[in-house]
Amino acid sequence: MVIRSMKKEGRQQRSGSRDLYSCFVSVTAILWVVLPVAAAKAFDYKDALSKSLLYFEAQRSGRLPYGQRVTWRGHSGLTDGLQQGVDLVGGYYDAGDHVKFGLPMAFTITMLSWSVIEYGDEIAAAGEYHHALEAIKWGTDYFIKAHTHPYVLWAEVGDGDTDHYCWQRPEDMTTPRQAYKIDTENPGSDVAGETAAAMAAASIVFRKSDAHYSHLLLHHAQKLFEFADKYRGKYDSSIREAKSYYPSWSGYEDELLWAALWLHKATGTPQYVEYVVSNGEGFGGTGWAMTEFSWDAKYAGIQILASKLLSVGNFSAAQRHVLKQYESKGEHYICACLSKNNGTNLHRTPGGMLFVRQWNNMQYVSSAAFLLIAYSDYLKEARRDVLRCPAGAVRPQELVELATSQVDYILGDNPMGISYLVGYGRKYPMRVHHRGSSIVSYKRSKGFIGCMQGYYDWYGRRGQNPNVVTGALVGGPDSHDRFRDHRGNYMQTEACTYNTAPLVGVLAKLHQQMSHQHVKEMTTSSSPSYLEFA
Template sequence: MEREGRIKKSWRYNRDPIVLVTAVLWVFLPLSAAAAAKASFDYKEALSKSVLYFEAQRSGRLPYNQRVAWRSHSGLTDGLQQGVDLVGGYYDAGDHVKFGLPMAFTVTMLSWSVIEYGNEIAAAGEYHHALEAIKWGTDYFIKAHTHPYVLWVEVGDGDTDHYCWQRPEDMTTSRQAYKIDTDNPGSDVAGETAAAMAAAAIVFRDSNPHYSHLLLHHAQQLFEFADKYRGKYDSSIREAKRYYPSWSGYEDELLWAALWLHRATGKADYLDYVVANAEGFGGTGWAITEFSWDVKFAGVQILASKLLMEENLKKVQRQTLEQYRSKAEHYICACLNKNNGSNVHRSPGGMLYIRQWNNMQYVSGATFLLSIYADHLKDARYGLQCPDGAAEPDDLMDLVKSQADYILGSNPMHMSYLVGYGPNYPVRVHHRGSSTVSYKKSDSFIGCMQGYYDWYGRRSPNPNVVIGALVGGPDSKDEFRDQRENYIQTEACTYNTAPLVGVLAKLHRLISGPHIQKVSTPSSFSS
């Protein structure tokens, strides 16, 4: 669970050039055929485990084909007190609150992965599982959107949840539900949920047209709600402010949602919205060096850049999209260390480093955006000119591979930060269900404080491995302490792993051979 509001300054006051850490930089190997043949990491295995992780985070009544066997049903009365069915969805991290903003971002990134790399995911045998992961989230969003101008965006309370250390099957903490409406707006969470449903509508367009249409209907309503009744959700729901504060405001989410709706519908109105609000919402103004569940500007700018490939753009549209591209390339060049000193920090071992708390979310997000932009450069036959020199698509992919390899074990600690992958990974993950005896092995009730006494303080490894979880990761010096109480480094979140799905699928393709044939995806998906 994010608690960045307690420890970080607002990104709005952090626009000064970032001083590059003087360190030993990683040696980036090109993805040539020879280098690919010598690759030591099994990206297909890592992809399979990443997709599996989302089953460990499920809330609600688990399906018959649940593969994470140490989990059982939980949160079966969510929403009952408020008279609404809010059973389902995802727990965001190692606790049991369902936060709408990071959950929606998780689904958006999973959907974007499938949109861009669906053939590669299918070739690795994970297409159906990826769609199941998306649908588990969108089914919940449909339930949570009970009225065109009402969206339930949180179930549970972080403060009471953290007081207890229990399995989700034993929860005794508050399951109070919180909503946004016309009197209590939340444009950021409504906008992100609209983006998630629009992106998912694209995913399901061929395999489940009826479901795709339903998602698009909700997405359009939510965007209208977000735009018409503007406000930050953490001003309406104080319980969310300490855990997922909307530092960046709601403007990036409105642009983000409009771009996804344009991609899902092809309607010019959404592109006109992105153009008309480009300056006022900061889309062409903010040069950002991070991408996360909170700060979407880099993603917005890269999505907008891709629209330059379209024909019949009006002059003002093309000019504005060029401005978006300029800011997108600020982000890309900063990651490449070619941005005239305004670069993303790197650890001595070469890891992109944004901040102390859960840094791996920024690494996985960066790898995805770099991969997407590398594809765009190839498709557009466009050269990237950074302040410190030109960059080719292969340069971007070299960095993507180096960061993915760092995650999987090519780092000074020789540790895989993807749980369950490789011979050495975190075994004391800060995760209630993982660190406590499985409900399937012992259904004896574990009380609120009993979990702390009997399980939290144990020095032994967790009894259940939360496979595919990407933990917060090492600090700026590449140092990592595998301790359950070290939640800054050992807690994992759904939005850490989500961007890796597409990246690992692409890397598997590059290693296996550059020309994977199009794979037939399921003709229907209604489970």
């Protein structure tokens, strides 16, 4: 339209028109230079979202369904629970090994469910709603099996020590599949509380599409919360095999608060809010000022979730006072991400990545991005124009911008020029620390591969993995943005389900924003210009 208008003006031979023509030629020339640069930094969030959900199919344990899209995987763990006389087939492998750890698996499902609750419309608009629900249900179906009695939860299958001596495909697994439970004599309030949170959140997701399943999940969630609260204790004291891999450093109090908030969201029952209010100080919910949110430390997520109650519920003055304390601590986390506290802030790498610790730092990046986006939306819903941090006020849009910068860093806008989401973009980790990915597919070669054979023939290979574990978010670079793509560098090249889970909602939200921006730009560019009427 601009070029067509300029030609029209050129024919009229007016000096003013010639000046205007020259101006537009200059602008057009600049645009031809600038636009390709801008386009180079534009990311396909929809493609990243699709790949993220595909990752969960690569992590499936059990008998795979007919519609399995990750075709290099086969059935595995088909006798899980057999020794204990219980059916524990299914669920997810948490990372590159084959142990089914209940605590991180439950957190993964909670975050997937929260993504759908907050951004279900956006996920649906991207055509991924069905896949998101499938990812959640693969986990909740397993939790239903694992909760065999109101006060019994099977919290782990497999042993990390023996599993790590083996490098095998899951289809060849020969390591012991001992199952471990918590009960009244061996409590585990953290894993029971997180599983209750996952099932409560998932019950909200399935409420419209499958009311019966939603009710079943809620029933299990309520019983698990009752169990977790009545028989208190850390699960890694009852299941010592978990201590070396997923110890509950934060204790179990955060999971009790977390579960109560999700049960309130699922039921609207006042008793759960009262539980959160009355235990806010004793359980640390109104005391801990956090700079991380993870499978272990839930406080920042609790505080953000509690904050959202202030705009939707009718509470007493005393209850609102305590909820405001939760909000204050939640905002400390948000301000720390924004480097707006007068003290404790999150470190950033030279390339701009939020940095918490060396081992698997990307889990903290993806979870921060989710809380930033969610809190930005809350501020808009509460009609708060600014968030007042100690070091200055910030607008809700600034939270979105920081979250976007973290996602863009993940997808390739970083000093290494590499996408840390496997399978996305032109350059991504090719030697992921992942047993199934690093060994020839069972579908291609059904010959048995033993423990040591896997190490000798596959683990030490310099070449890229034969199977791409698409959608896996690896641990990522160090505090100086350095990354070494080596299978043995498990601190950086191993991926986990709870790394990718928070990204699902964020990517859906960013895709929607980009789509709306594109429509806005198209609408603006198709409007009649001054030149058309000159």
